[in-house]
Amino acid sequence: MSDDIENDEYDDEEIDLNALPDDELVEQIQNDLYDGLKEEVVEGTEILLQRKWKPAKILSEALVGGMTIVGIDFRDGILFVPEVLLSANAMKGGMEILKPLLSASDSVSAGKMVIGTVKGDIHDIGKNLVKMMMEGAGFEVIDLGINQSVDDYFAALEEHKPDILGMSALLTTTMPYMKVVIDEMVAKGIRDDYIVLVGGAPLNEEFGEAVGADGYCRDAASTVDIAKQHLALRKAG
Amino acid sequence: MNQPLPPINIIACGALAKELMALKSINHWQNLSISCLPAKYHNTPALIPAAVEKKILQIKANNDAQILVAYGDCGTAGVLDKVLQKYDIERLPGAHCYQFFVGQNAFDNLQEEEIGTFYLTDFLVKQFDSYVWKNLGLDRHPELLNLYFGNYKRLVYLAQTTNDSLTDLAKSCAARMGLKFERIFTGYGDMANSLERFKQNKIPFLSLAS
Ligand code: B12
Secondary structure (H helix, E strand, C coil): CHHHHHHHHHCCCCCCHHHCCHHHHHHHHHHHHHCCCHHHHHHHHHHHHHCCCCHHHHHHHHHHHHHHHHHHHHHCCCCCHHHHHHHHHHHHHHHHHHHHHHHHCCCCCCEEEEEEEECCCCCCHHHHHHHHHHHHCCEEEEEEEEEECHHHHHHHHHHHCCCEEEEECCCCCCCCHHHHHHHHHHHCCCHHHCEEEEECCCCCHHHHHHHCCCEECCCHHHHHHHHHHHHHHHHHC | CCCCCCCEEEEEEHHHHHHHHHHHHHCCCCCEEEEEECHHHHHCHHHHHHHHHHHHHHHHHHCCCEEEEECCCCCCCCHHHHHHHHHCCEECCCCCHHHHHHCHHHHHHHHHHCCCEEEECHHHHHCHHHHHHHCCCCCCCHHHHHHHHCCCCEEEEEECCCCHHHHHHHHHHHHHHCCEEEEEECCCHHHHHHHHHHHHHHHHHHHHHC
């Protein structure tokens, strides 16, 4: 208990989220999300809902907005993995409330993505973040999890018929497996049915090209942009 | 040994410092001069190639003896190798230290057997609190444990030495993480083999030249 009292002394003054006007509340949710404060993010999300904000608007302005800042600061070396994970967890809290409401409202899906970490690899923090940001941008995402073989990916493509296939790898020993999957797609004549996006810390643009992906994405926010660009190109062409 | 061996510079990851010192002393490799970079680069592999290159240049400014780099690829995805090619310098084989301690095939088998395996070495057992727990923020946020290790089932301690107290410590790490425990004695594995090969291949060359 004494710990709590000490913490309270350190903490900023307790902010009454209910008392904040909308724009300040959105900013506060973004700050809380940055600080990884799940309960506060959940509370802020609920208040905006009570104020009749549309779920999609809360998602994009408060949650995705906040997470975009986290992404930038992670890329720039200001935030590290634990902070990103805490923020992601806080965002998840907010999304859990919004998700059922989003699917209930008949908003059109921005597109469908199947995503998974490749065979031999069980790193999933980055993948989970991509999933969340894509969902935040209105995509339907089917997450296959970790350690996915060619057969696993193919079964999911068959079952879900997504627009996009996303593959993640964090080990230099597992990244070549992306080429195995893509080559098999070519062999089966289905490569061009999908937009293939790849990512993970050890990858780069050059690697993405070499394995025959449509795009390499350095982080979750750019994945959203690149996915949208490719979908727009497809629709136009 | 009748004549002093020419010096060899080793640029090493800090996580291998103790092991290299041990090999140096066991084998009487008095000619090894070891300089280490901080082990914490592990978490930011993108910084490794430049840090190694800086060290290479520092060493080259002082002497022109052979250099060996005691790093694996370590997540640099070939960028470290590009730097080393520039200077015609070798590194330890393999992707990371777990692989070169236990050997590539054995590592692949362990992964095949249970993909959800987290590996510890002597260094990581000793430094578990700072390099694993604290670095991952688990000291401040124990609630993150499942987000990091939710897919993990077992902890394999790849032991470089036989030391009961380290084994006990490794066991307690596994217990803290809720993972089942296994210990495999690896010794210095491919690290020792590589150093030996390096010595044999390079030294005659140097001796001829000098
Ligand atoms: C955190 C971490 C872990 C955590 C993973 C927890 C989890 N649930 O994922 C833990 C501690 C469990 C772990 C375990 C291991 N790890 Co690790 N790990 C890391 C670390 C430090 C950060 C990775 C990370 O999560 N980054 C944060 C996220 C947000 O970033 P990201 O993954 O890059 O994702 C972003 C982008 O890349 C992109 N992106 C990612 N995926 C995708 C997918 C698509 C489709 C798209 C479009 C974009 C995209 O968007 C993301 C969000 O912005 C890296 C070092 C590094 N900096 O890369 C080592 C690292 C990857 N690990 C490594 C190793 C060796 C291991 C272990 C073998 C170590 C061990 N002691 O056992 C084990 C794996 C065991 C096994 N059975 O395979 C090495 C790999 C070396 C190599 N040669 O490849 C690294 C490079 C560290 C090192 N230098 O040694 N690790």
